[in-house]
Amino acid sequence: MSNSTQHSTPQKVTLAVLKGGPEFQAWFGRLRDQTRLPAALLLDQALVEFARSRGFEVPPPR
Template sequence: MATPGKKRGRPKGPGPVRETVVALKGGAAWKAWLDEFAAHCRLGIADTIEQALLVYAKERGFREPPKR
């Protein structure tokens, strides 16, 4: 148990507050596919999804997103 007065969690940074934007649920096979694709791209899952969204938005003629 934490000692009284000791703050828990990550310390607040100087930048703007970030929040969870997307959470996906899927089966084990889909997760394995995503893990394999991310490894193929040499990226983490979040970066793989971010790049996929960038490409998809560009193909659709949509503007680029702000910096994450």
């Protein structure tokens, strides 16, 4: 019998992959540095703001 406790954490899946050239990578790096946000959080915030600007509903928690 195992002593570990299992938690019911929802499984997360990869939703998208962003590819770009060296110039885009450098631009994105400067944006991350300026905002001090990790890439995933920066993209999440940008997506939410874009959706709101289009009148789309607020997303559920990730």
